[in-house]
Amino acid sequence: MTTTVLDAAASAAAVAESATRCIPATCRIGLLGLGNVGSAFARHARDSATHLSARGFAPVVCIALVRTTSKPRAAAAFVKTITSDVDAFFAEPVDVIVEALGGVDPAYALVRRALEDLYAEPRRAPLIPHFDDIKRAALDAGAFGCSISGSGPTIFAITDQATAERCAEAMTIGECEVRVASIDRQGARPV
Numbered sequence: 001m002t003t004t005v006l007d008a009a010a011s012a013a014a015v016a017e018s019a020t021r022c023i024p025a026t027c028r029i030g031l032l033g034l035g036n037v038g039s040a041f042a043r044h045a046r047d048s049a050t051h052l053s054a055r056g057f058a059p060v061v062c063i064a065l066v067r068t069t070s071k072p073r074a075a076a077a078f079v080k081t082i083t084s085d086v087d088a089f090f091a092e093p094v095d096v097i098v099e100a101l102g103g104v105d106p107a108y109a110l111v112r113r114a115l116e117d118l119y120a121e122p123r124r125a126p127l128i129p130h131f132d133d134i135k136r137a138a139l140d141a142g143a144f145g146c147s148i149s150g151s152g153p154t155i156f157a158i159t160d161q162a163t164a165e166r167c168a169e170a171m172t173i174g175e176c177e178v179r180v181a182s183i184d185r186q187g188a189r190p191v
Contacts, residue, residue, distance in 0.1 A: 141159075
């Protein structure tokens, strides 16, 4: 294909403009709950979409899991699919899951299921000595979830503060170094 440009100045301006324009990456969000908090989140994601897209991030609430679909929901317009089927929710390809159910049950079981890695873990676990034993020990000690960090060989467990040391001790299987660390609440920043 051949393109002929007749106006070099216009062409240069168009190239400069397209270089400053950002093509946003869609972030597919799965939302556990569409009550007051879940609805506010879905509305905020929709209302912020234009602002965030200009910065390279396009949030889309693809699916919401609710207890019953027969209840009318004002925030239904902000979500592509609403389901009460747990398996359908977890079958939807999403990048992020946001828990907004409130309470412990069924949120705990659903978050634990969300932490299951069905893609990388089955392929990489055999490469990490004692992985299955370490994961089972972490979960038995009270971890919310346990999996492989990145491409491995680091294994992480998510716990609350009260069970962190117990999980760390349980995960000490074979020759390994175990550390307890907190989640960085400040986020990305220049160092």
